[in-house]
Amino acid sequence: MNEKTKLLETFPNPNPERDYTIIHTAPEFTSVCPKTGHPDFATIILEYIPEELCVELKSYKYYLQSFRNDGIYFEAVTNKILDDLVGVLKPRYMKLTAEFNTRGGISSIIDVEYEKEIEL
Numbered sequence: 001m002n003e004k005t006k007l008l009e010t011f012p013n014p015n016p017e018r019d020y021t022i023i024h025t026a027p028e029f030t031s032v033c034p035k036t037g038h039p040d041f042a043t044i045i046l047e048y049i050p051e052e053l054c055v056e057l058k059s060y061k062y063y064l065q066s067f068r069n070d071g072i073y074f075e076a077v078t079n080k081i082l083d084d085l086v087g088v089l090k091p092r093y094m095k096l097t098a099e100f101n102t103r104g105g106i107s108s109i110i111d112v113e114y115e116k117e118i119e120l
Helices: 057-065 074-089
Strands: 010-012 022-032 039-049 053-055 093-103 106-115
Touching: 022 057, 039 074, 053 057, 053 074, 074 093, 074 106
Parallel strands: none
Antiparallel strands: 010 053, 022 039, 039 093, 093 106
């Protein structure tokens, strides 16, 4: 567990017997471009099918805010967020979409997914 994942709190899935999708949209994500030092802004969309745990929203907000001063590329931060959430929640399925605002005339969308392997 790293310093950032310590911010994430969970609660028991109230319906672990059923597949259902949780979608959280965070429109105020910020980090810093490591090359230019300029701020990057994004909307982070988290979709997941929980197993035993769900993420508590206030802690998720603080977790996302912890990237505010980090110099990190779009692709790296999107994958890190997914890896951290999968490590804490151990969901059945998770998709993270990061829709970065236009900068330099180019907008970027990064999609990453995780699916739990079915044990035979």
